Amino acid sequence: MSNPNNEIEQQLFTLLRRTFAIHVSTASGEYELERSAYGILCLIDDNGPQRLGQIAQAFNLDPSTITRQVQAVVKLGLADKVGDPSDRRATLLSLTAEGRDAVVRARAHRRKMLDLIMSDWSLEERETFARALRRFNNTVSEWIENDEIPPPD
Template structure:
């Protein structure tokens, strides 16, 4: 039975979109479990994402970091303060404007990212042990393409109210 106010995937003609969407829900559920474990180890998921983004971008102003992660500068400021306190990020004078500062990952922050990446890669490789290498490569290629397209589309979806927006029937 379909819940009131919802169209079934078959009725909407979006069966594949529904399959992908539901797989994303399942991935988000698992990411929440990973985030919970990370928090137990002393780092929340949002801080880890900030640190990884900053390491990838290189030194930048907090406003650029906020834009890169599609977040509010005041939220970033609070999260960065914790990363600075923990010695994973440092503030440096902006070479272009000495009155301003830029954020940069510290050696300790980079070391943490490297170790987490190693552990993640070992775990993912174990998941694919039974896959043919060609299948794994094809999946990786298609998944990277999906993520890139999704990253490009998300800002538009959000501005159009297409994702995360409440509709009249939701509470």
């Protein structure tokens, strides 16, 4: 019997490619959100205003990379840098009203696409998939937080 991890690895890569292929835009198309912009906006929408270092850590990216991506969402008027009330030297990235609207619309569009893609899945199948995916993501997060991911051979 083959190792199921081989199939899981292949399917995760396929999921990654397919997810990247889905064009992220608001339903009415005012914004064409790149994957990085969409990710940053969703992170802030889900977790509230974030320091740039927190955003870099959440995406496991270099702060300079995040700085460029943050500048793009600020330039679009979707986010603002505001002073951190707990540390006057630091800034937080927060959504503007326009940014919150863009996230709501983009998420609604993506969820509608999921409804179409998974239209022949039962509710039980969707719930099972959601639970398994949540468990996988939580496990990966724990490994990252505990610095347990071994280097490549």
